[in-house]
Amino acid sequence: MKVTGTYKANLSELSGVYSLISSSLAESGAPESEIRLLEMAADEIFSNIVNYGYCDLRDGGRIDVSAEVRDGVAEITFSDDGVPFDPSLSAPPDTGAGADERPIGGLGIYIVRNSVDAIEYSRREWRNVLTLKKRVSDS
DSSP, X not given: OOEEEEEESSGGGHHHHHHHHHHHHHHTTOOHHHHHXXXXXXXXXXXXXXXXXXTTOTTTOEEEEEEEEETTEEEEEEEEOSSOOOGGGSOOOXXXXXTTTSOSOOHHHHXXXXXXXXXXXXXXXXXXXXXXEEEOOOX
């Protein structure tokens, strides 16, 4: 079953996003470890939308989130009308360099990419639509 919610572009809304994801995935029988991994990825995406997509308009924007499991694959979708950003186009960080040698930032999308099976991005009707997909069961 698909569960949806609309949240203010504010980090204080993260607990609602976690609740939406965990209830949807738990109802479908997804393992707790996979739910936590997807919550971590969702935290990064939601935070990036708030901090970069809406910049200084944090309380003026909204972020629609949906979560469902279909055929054993969890899909979490974020939709917002913030600044366009396709995370698949961002270069991977140099993880071989030491922490002091790397620029600040850039690891969040890297962590998300390594936590899910697929990231799909599109721009539809002036909105960013980003979907995270991860297999959570064999069914």
